[in-house]
Amino acid sequence: MPHYLQKIFLLFLFLIPGHLFSQIQKNWAWGGPIDPLQAKYQVMHYQLELEIFPQEQEIHGKNKITFQSREKLDTLRLNLIEEFEVGKVVMDGKEVDFLRHGDILDIFPIDCTCEEVEVFYGGKTPIAIRPPWTGGFTWEIDQLDNHWMGLSSQNEGGKIFMPCLDHPSSEPLNGVDLIFTAPKPYFVASNGRLVDTRESNGKVTYHWTSQYPIKNYNINFTLGVFHEESILFPSVDGKEIPMFVYVLQENRDKAKSLMDVLKTSAHTHEKYFGPYPFPDDKIAVVETPYLGMEHQTINAYGNNFQFEKIGNVWADWLLHHELGHEWFGNKVSVKDWADFWIHEGLTAYGDWLFYLEHGGEEAYHKKVASVKAGIRNLRPVVSPRNSTSDYAYHPEIYTKGAFIIHSLRFYIGDDLFFPMLKAFASDERFTYENLVETLDFTDFVQHYTGMTELQGFFDLYLKSVRLPKVKINKKGKKGYQVSLSNIDFTMPVEIKTSNGYERHLLSKKPVLVRSDQAVEVDPIGWYLLEK
Numbered sequence: 001m002p003h004y005l006q007k008i009f010l011l012f013l014f015l016i017p018g019h020l021f022s023q024i025q026k027n028w029a030w031g032g033p034i035d036p037l038q039a040k041y042q043v044m045h046y047q048l049e050l051e052i053f054p055q056e057q058e059i060h061g062k063n064k065i066t067f068q069s070r071e072k073l074d075t076l077r078l079n080l081i082e083e084f085e086v087g088k089v090v091m092d093g094k095e096v097d098f099l100r101h102g103d104i105l106d107i108f109p110i111d112c113t114c115e116e117v118e119v120f121y122g123g124k125t126p127i128a129i130r131p132p133w134t135g136g137f138t139w140e141i142d143q144l145d146n147h148w149m150g151l152s153s154q155n156e157g158g159k160i161f162m163p164c165l166d167h168p169s170s171e172p173l174n175g176v177d178l179i180f181t182a183p184k185p186y187f188v189a190s191n192g193r194l195v196d197t198r199e200s201n202g203k204v205t206y207h208w209t210s211q212y213p214i215k216n217y218n219i220n221f222t223l224g225v226f227h228e229e230s231i232l233f234p235s236v237d238g239k240e241i242p243m244f245v246y247v248l249q250e251n252r253d254k255a256k257s258l259m260d261v262l263k264t265s266a267h268t269h270e271k272y273f274g275p276y277p278f279p280d281d282k283i284a285v286v287e288t289p290y291l292g293m294e295h296q297t298i299n300a301y302g303n304n305f306q307f308e309k310i311g312n313v314w315a316d317w318l319l320h321h322e323l324g325h326e327w328f329g330n331k332v333s334v335k336d337w338a339d340f341w342i343h344e345g346l347t348a349y350g351d352w353l354f355y356l357e358h359g360g361e362e363a364y365h366k367k368v369a370s371v372k373a374g375i376r377n378l379r380p381v382v383s384p385r386n387s388t389s390d391y392a393y394h395p396e397i398y399t400k401g402a403f404i405i406h407s408l409r410f411y412i413g414d415d416l417f418f419p420m421l422k423a424f425a426s427d428e429r430f431t432y433e434n435l436v437e438t439l440d441f442t443d444f445v446q447h448y449t450g451m452t453e454l455q456g457f458f459d460l461y462l463k464s465v466r467l468p469k470v471k472i473n474k475k476g477k478k479g480y481q482v483s484l485s486n487i488d489f490t491m492p493v494e495i496k497t498s499n500g501y502e503r504h505l506l507s508k509k510p511v512l513v514r515s516d517q518a519v520e521v522d523p524i525g526w527y528l529l530e531k
């Protein structure tokens with residue numbers, strides 16, 4: 001998700017009248033230790049069928065959950081916010097008992113070996129307070145007086161719109177079928193491929209399907225009256241992937257430019273991260289009544305077409321960022337929010353690579369320096385194991401997370417660094433159903449590069465807020481002793497001397513550097529250092 005405007009929003013929060021604070025919703029954050037009852041089964045598939053009632057701001061329907069378990073379950077524990085009413089629960093064609101406590105839905109299977117449960121539910125949709133950061137449903141009316149609905153749930157999980165096993169470690173292994181009915185002429189944009197559209201009694205039903213695993217918060221639907229543009233995108237591996245943009249009718253004249261921006265971003269990401277990860281589905285953005293989110297194969301776009309020229313191409317930072325999550329966040333996906341930085345840090349680094357690709361090294365370094373200036377280094381990038389989404393979410397999973405990747409570029413060198421990034425995003429041990437954690441990334445980089453000494457670098461920058469302290473002592477007429485006085489490992493650092501830029505391995509043991517003039521350590525800014 002995007003983070004740049006968050007501070008501005010927080011500022012507004014202090015300016016709004018007190019009575020509006022009553023709107024601040026419950027904490028629906030997800031993650032943390034997995035519930036032992038939920039650790040007993042694996043979700044294989046969700047088939048969500050909902051009718052959307054824009055006038056009433058309600059949804060009604062059912063979710064069919066297919067699961068597998070090694071043992072017979074006495075209780076099948078799901079999550080669904082208590083605001084929704086559950087009508088009945090059906091297994092093996094029979095209604096079964098269920099109990100609700102808070103946002104937990106316990107189902108008691110009859111003596112069966114069922115691997116499928118249908119939960120019928122519905123009600124008023126929870127309204128997003130500060131989407132996409134504090135999510136829920138956002139209902140708006142567009143300029144042509146049509147309803148326009150967006151859903152965001154990264155911090156809340158799937159339970160705010162469907163019964164599910166709501167934990168970051170749980171993804172439906174065989175994907176999802178998402179079937180939405182809405183009054184004519186509304187369209188419902190969702191994940192995967194649109195395989196069927198049916199009209200009956202003034203209503204339209206859209207059937208979307210995807211066979212890829214997907215995080216609960218990425219399961220998404222946006223309702224509106226949209227203008228659609230589509231092309232076939234030539235992927236780097238030779239495939240032709242359907243590419244769509246859906247924008248409000250009032251913005252139809254901007255759809256083609258948005259498609260161009262999307263194409264440029266997709267090509268750029270493919271160059272650095274490898275082929276687009278969901279070729280059997282699509283590449284798409286839909287205009288949403290909130291800033292943005294990385295919903296798998298249907299990215300939310302609410303940045304008002306504020307394109308900027310970088311080098312010779314037009315770009316949209318929000319669109320580029322959310323699309324980058326298709327690689328880091330959606331294809332490479334964490335099982336514990338403690339490692340949230342893998343989603344946001346690597347994707348934010350992808351934002352900088354756009355500058356490198358289209359603006360060159362100078363534009364890249366300028367962008368990096370502007371972000372570096374704002375890194376306050378307040379909390380470790382990696383949070384404790386079993387963190388919740390709201391605990392692990394903080395600005396430095398973006399800024400410092402990306403900066404650590406930038407440091408790695410210098411540390412290991414471009415010849416290894418760029419292939420390494422792509423290899424990590426392409427390794428089947430770390431992609432799709434194989435969820436990752438920080439240790440997977442740090443181990444991978446060390447094996448790939450053969451640089452086991454990177455462990456000290458990773459421990460310091462990812463898991464602490466300490467920074468290497470630069471010490472320079474003049475030694476004789478033309479010598480300088482340079483060290484990083486507080487670290488227990490060595491790292492390569494650039495030093496500017498009278499002879500030009502030199503690369504030295506620095507540690508707490510001083511290194512003698514010859515120079516006719518005062519030396520400058522890391523003049524370009526590859527590292528976060530205490531100088």
Ligand SMILES: [Zn+2]
Pocket residue numbers: 001002003321322325343344347
């Ligand atoms: Zn993001």
